[in-house]
Amino acid sequence: MSPSPPRQPPNTSRADAVIDVSVIIPVYNCEKFIVETIDSVRQQTLEEGRYEIIAVDDGSTDSSLSILSDLAENKTDLRVFSIPNSGSAAAPRNRGVDEAVGRYLFFLDADDKLDRDTLKRLVHMADTTGSGVVLCKLGSFGDGPPRPVPSKPFSSNQYAVDFIESKANSTLSVQKLFRRTIVDEHNIRFPAGFAIGEDQPFALKAFLHSPHISILADKPYYWLRHRGDGTNVTSRGQTPRKHLERILSLVDTIEENTEPGLRRDVLLRRPLVGKAGTLAVFGRKLIPAHGRAEREEMLTTFSDRITHLWNPRVRKYGSVSSQILVDLVVRNDLDEIERVSASLRTRGFPSLEFDWELSQFFYRPLSGGPVSDLNVKMRTHLTRIKYTQGTAALSGEIGIQGVNEAPYSAELVAKHRQSGAEDPVQLDVSQTNKGIYGIRSRFQAQLDLRSLPEPGTWDVLVHARWGELELSEHLGHSKPKGIDTRPVLHGNPTHTAAFFTPAGNFAIDVGPTAVHLDSVHQIRPVQIGRFTVGRNEIIEVDAVPSDLISASAKTKRTKKSTEVKLVRHCGTRAAVIVPRSVTRKGPIDIVMFDAHGRSVTVTSKQQDELLGSQ
Numbered sequence: 001m002s003p004s005p006p007r008q009p010p011n012t013s014r015a016d017a018v019i020d021v022s023v024i025i026p027v028y029n030c031e032k033f034i035v036e037t038i039d040s041v042r043q044q045t046l047e048e049g050r051y052e053i054i055a056v057d058d059g060s061t062d063s064s065l066s067i068l069s070d071l072a073e074n075k076t077d078l079r080v081f082s083i084p085n086s087g088s089a090a091a092p093r094n095r096g097v098d099e100a101v102g103r104y105l106f107f108l109d110a111d112d113k114l115d116r117d118t119l120k121r122l123v124h125m126a127d128t129t130g131s132g133v134v135l136c137k138l139g140s141f142g143d144g145p146p147r148p149v150p151s152k153p154f155s156s157n158q159y160a161v162d163f164i165e166s167k168a169n170s171t172l173s174v175q176k177l178f179r180r181t182i183v184d185e186h187n188i189r190f191p192a193g194f195a196i197g198e199d200q201p202f203a204l205k206a207f208l209h210s211p212h213i214s215i216l217a218d219k220p221y222y223w224l225r226h227r228g229d230g231t232n233v234t235s236r237g238q239t240p241r242k243h244l245e246r247i248l249s250l251v252d253t254i255e256e257n258t259e260p261g262l263r264r265d266v267l268l269r270r271p272l273v274g275k276a277g278t279l280a281v282f283g284r285k286l287i288p289a290h291g292r293a294e295r296e297e298m299l300t301t302f303s304d305r306i307t308h309l310w311n312p313r314v315r316k317y318g319s320v321s322s323q324i325l326v327d328l329v330v331r332n333d334l335d336e337i338e339r340v341s342a343s344l345r346t347r348g349f350p351s352l353e354f355d356w357e358l359s360q361f362f363y364r365p366l367s368g369g370p371v372s373d374l375n376v377k378m379r380t381h382l383t384r385i386k387y388t389q390g391t392a393a394l395s396g397e398i399g400i401q402g403v404n405e406a407p408y409s410a411e412l413v414a415k416h417r418q419s420g421a422e423d424p425v426q427l428d429v430s431q432t433n434k435g436i437y438g439i440r441s442r443f444q445a446q447l448d449l450r451s452l453p454e455p456g457t458w459d460v461l462v463h464a465r466w467g468e469l470e471l472s473e474h475l476g477h478s479k480p481k482g483i484d485t486r487p488v489l490h491g492n493p494t495h496t497a498a499f500f501t502p503a504g505n506f507a508i509d510v511g512p513t514a515v516h517l518d519s520v521h522q523i524r525p526v527q528i529g530r531f532t533v534g535r536n537e538i539i540e541v542d543a544v545p546s547d548l549i550s551a552s553a554k555t556k557r558t559k560k561s562t563e564v565k566l567v568r569h570c571g572t573r574a575a576v577i578v579p580r581s582v583t584r585k586g587p588i589d590i591v592m593f594d595a596h597g598r599s600v601t602v603t604s605k606q607q608d609e610l611l612g613s614q
Contacts, residue, residue, distance in 0.1 A: 020050040021104040024096030026089040028058040030110035040113035046120040053078040056092035059085025090190035090198040107174040118221040122177040129160040132210025134177040139220030147226040154217035163207040172200040197246040208257040243280040247271040265313040273318025284345040336365045349401040359467035378471040382479040392447040399440040407464035414458040449496045455511040476506030487519035493546040539576040548592040556587040
């Protein structure tokens with residue numbers, strides 16, 4: 001890397017001020033967004049004079065630089081620099097680091113924005129904990145498909161914690177607060193040469209040299225813009241060779257700053273077996289992007305660099321494809337790597353076989369020994385769910401990508417989340433269909449919700465066996481869009497709630513022990529009579545769940561709801577008393593509520609059908 005240019009002094013009117021944080025913004029062709037981005041910094045609750053903005057234009061071809069110059073005119077909080085186009089955020093960020101005078105550094109992209117109290121909260125957290133890096137929760141906004149945001153480290157605020165134990169190492173972007181003394185003392189800079197992932201070595205090295213880190217997770221503090229125009233660098237991608245350079249930079253950072261052992265191995269998972277690791281180099285894009293000679297050179301470089309680091313503690317966390325590819329890299333078997341790469345490109349996965357004697361799946365190369373001890377995952381797919389009288393009728397499929405062996409046996413299992421108690425239902429998996437993804441075994445099962453003995457949440461899983469190998473997977477994560485995922489309450493009074501978890505998995509709550517919002521009753525009330533008494537109409541309803549305690553009448557024409565009286569009779573019958581002043585306005589829906597605001601509805605269509613039959 002070329003030596004950094006000498007630091008230029010800030011505006012003389014601010015030279016003696018104590019700057020808490022330098023906000024560094026690399027800019028390239030962001031004329032549409034840069035004003036909003038700068039404004040989000042200027043509107044911070046951190047007092048003016050305690051922050052500075054350093055915007056570095058990377059040779060923009062639009063009016064970004066001109067806009068920045070206008071924004072900086074007669075202002076002391078913004079300094080603008082321009083450099084020849086470098087093709088990535090590394091060079092402008094490095095220039096910003098060299099120019100910064102703040103006690104802390106914060107990196108903001110030119111199309112994103114900050115919440116109003118972001119800088120104040122980050123600086124306070126860093127000052128009170130002494131952490132070298134402070135992370136903040138991210139959110140997404142704007143046009144186009146939402147950008148994924150990291151979630152693992154952000155379940156709660158964390159103070160002065162280890163960056164691995166807190167899972168902060170799962171997010172290596174630089175939308176964080178960095179203590180500048182750490183950055184300067186360890187000469188932490190952004191490596192040049194690749195457009196995506198240049199921030200990962202920077203963040204990781206800062207983590208490794210910090211005494212501890214802290215995390216703000218109570219709300220989004222940094223807003224990532226999702227753009228539908230495809231002009232941002234991330235959306236354009238980069239070649240496998242560039243990904244190789246990125247991965248090797250990460251590997252170098254890890255090996256140079258750690259001792260052999262568990263912590264090093266945990267960090268090596270990302271570049272070696274992570275989704276953007278070896279798969280990004282030798283996966284589906286390898287053959288179209290590079291000729292044979294270049295592929296040979298890439299393999300030699302990678303194999304020489306990582307073979308001594310490849311071990312079971314790293315390997316066991318990889319996907320099947322990444323495990324196979326790194327094993328083949330260590331073998332220097334380019335022919336077989338190309339074969340796997342072609343399979344990933346055409347089908348998305350390699351073909352696997354099953355060894356019935358050893359009860360394990362393996363990949364069979366054309367030459368050399370099998371690649372075994374694979375982290376095989378079974379896939380479940382829920383195709384249909386129907387509720388009748390406290391029973392859930394479930395239909396689905398199970399299988400493994402690339403496997404043409406159906407399971408020997410399988411069962412649907414309801415497992416209590418706390419006690420571990422299980423209620424199994426044997427499945428018939430003899431019916432199969434074969435497609436591009438391999439063999440799929442179809443099943444149907446009746447799950448009696450009333451038979452689950454313990455109150456609490458029961459997760460629904462599928463256990464399947466190939467020989468002595470048993471695989472288990474939740475049911476429900478994969479399902480058609482048409483399946484209604486609203487919670488369904490069963491029983492009168494309610495004894496269970498069938499629902500889908502935030503992860504999309506099917507589960508049963510016996511009790512129920514929690515409030516399930518937006519739920520529906522499996523028992524559907526029906527109107528059995530309607531007559532007039534004085535100024536009211538009396539609507540007689542049967543099959544009313546016992547936990548319904550109030551009602552309203554909603555006119556179809558005006559959508560206005562009026563609270564009405566619900567009078568319970570014996571058993572499951574009730575009467576709803578509706579003023580004729582409401583019914584004269586046209587058809588109405590009767591909506592009945594329980595104590596938690598959950599509702600069931602008797603529609604005007606049901607009422608009309610009843611009147612037509614009388």
